[in-house]
Amino acid sequence: MDVTSDRSSPRNRTREEIFRVMQGGGALTRARLVEATGLSRSTVNHAVTRLIAEGRVTEGDPAVKGPGSGSGRPAGVLRCVPRRTNSAALDFGHTHVKAAVVDGSGHMIAQRRADLDVDHGAADAMDAAADMLGALRRDHDVDALSTVVVGIPGPLDSASGLVRSPTILSSWVGLDPRRELEHRLGLRVHVENDAVLGAYGELRRGAGQGYTDFLYVKVSHGIGAGMVLGGEPYRGSLGFAGEIGHTPLPGYTELCRCGRRGCLEAVVSVSSVMAQVAHTHPGLGPGASPLEQPDDPTTRRILNDAGRMLGGVLSVLSNLLNPAALIIGGELGATGGPLLEGVASAVRRDAQPAIAASLDIVPAQLGENAELVGAAALAGTMALRPGGAVRGRGGGATPGRAV
Ligand SMILES: [Zn+2]
Structure with a gap:
């Protein structure tokens, strides 16, 4: 009507x-x-x-x-009666852009993906995202959109809305992604750190359902954690909570893209693990992903070692926050068994026994799509509220920070 x-x-x-x-x-x-x-x-x-x-x-x-x-x-x-309108979701990874149109319940109607160097080409990546969303709207006859929720893979200052850290998302520093995308799309835009959206996706549609306190860890080309505490995403005072990828690992000297040595994500990320697997499997041709051989004993050991190093950092966080679950996602999280077993053994070794005993260590259910699913679920929630305002912890960047 x-x-x-x-x-x-x-x-x-x-x-x-x-x-x-x-x-x-x-x-x-x-x-x-x-x-x-x-x-x-x-x-x-x-x-x-x-x-x-x-x-x-x-x-x-x-x-x-x-x-x-x-x-x-x-x-x-x-x-x-809450008015249900369509909305949209965008997810910028370090090397990809995804776009989705979303129905009034926060479920995706359709999505697209493009592989791009997002870190070094902010303007191109945002142009591509706008083009993808335009194509989706035309193909699926989605006319009016109430809001667009966007995830970016780097530190976003919730007070200013600007991307921080010159070494992590080099071409994005000083940009206001919300303003840039609102200019391109002509729509209201809400920007979040991608790990926060991953955690929200798992909370609403994945492995986090039923937990009120958990850490979601995205182990991909970078490593970031999204926290859900008391049933709500936690972002910290400025929105930088969960930036664990650049935690230094004592004794490691791998050069990190942040310019320092021995960071967690320099040792454990997809590219680092793939390099180790390729080094031990010289027979694999160029372009073959060694991670597609999960039963190979050497690959399993490399993944298990990576899990132990990740688990050492997560043990410290678990002692601090006493979460009910660690949900391991991203491309490495999707490899499953050996990586998760490595995390579990480090947690058993390093975390307080009572905390370790009550901690579930589980794979993410939404795989590489957790961030986009979370953006879609949040967009659906925002579309139900007059003016799209959102509430909760965090505060700061418009049009409202929290879920
Ligand atoms: Zn680093």
């Missing part, structure tokens, strides 16, 4: 005014609406009947009639 048509007549303007009062006032009865608007009972009744017929308002659960309430219509409680 087209509820936007013909709202200019006096009667319709009155109805819209009543609807706005209801949007601002939570659950109301007809009697309260009469009081709140100063309009006559018959005007309010007429408008409410039309709003119910339009599907914008429901009336239910008549309140128990108390003494003196008369014999008239029961005091039904009126509620606005």
Whole structure:
């Protein structure tokens, strides 16, 4: 039903005014609406009947009639029906861009992916994302979009909205991705760190369902953690919480893209593990992924060692936060067994025994799509709220930081 048509007549303007009062006032009865608007009972009744017929308002659960309430219509409680609109999700990885159009429930209608050097080509990556979203909208006949939720793989200052750290996302530093993308898309944009979105995806649709406190760790070309504490994503005072990839590992000297040596992600990332596997399998041709040989004993040992190093860092975090689960995702997380066994053995060795004993160490369920699924779920949630405002911990960057 087209509820936007013909709202200019006096009667319709009155109805819209009543609807706005209801949007601002939570659950109301007809009697309260009469009081709140100063309009006559018959005007309010007429408008409410039309709003119910339009599907914008429901009336239910008549309140128990108390003494003196008369014999008239029961005091039904009126509620606005959340308006479900389509939205969109974008996920920038270090080497890919994904785009999706999203339905009113936060589920993806369709998605696309392109492989790109996102780290060194911010403008090109954002242009590509805008083109992909445009193509998706045309192909799937998705016209109006309420909001676009975007994940980026680097530190985002929640106060300024600017990307920080000159060495991690070099071409993005000082950029305001929200403003850049709003300019390209002509739509309202909300930007998050990608690990936060991965954690939110697992919380809403994956392995995090049923947990209120967990760490989601994306082990890919970089390593980042997204935290869910008390059922909500936790971002820290400026939005940088979970940047564990550049934790120094004592005794390691591998050069990291941040310019320092021995960082966790220089030792454990996909590229580092693939280089180790290729080094021990000189017979594999160029382009072959050694990670596609999960049963090979040497590959298993390399993955297990990587898991132990990751688990050492996660043990410290577990002692600090006492999460119920570690959810391991990203491309290396998807390799499963040996990596997770390595994490578990390090946790058993390094974490407090009571903490280790109660900790589930599980693979992410959404695989490489966790960030995009999380962006879609958040976009669906934002689309339900007037103005798209979001609430929770964090605070800061517009149009609201938290989930
Ligand atoms: Zn580093």
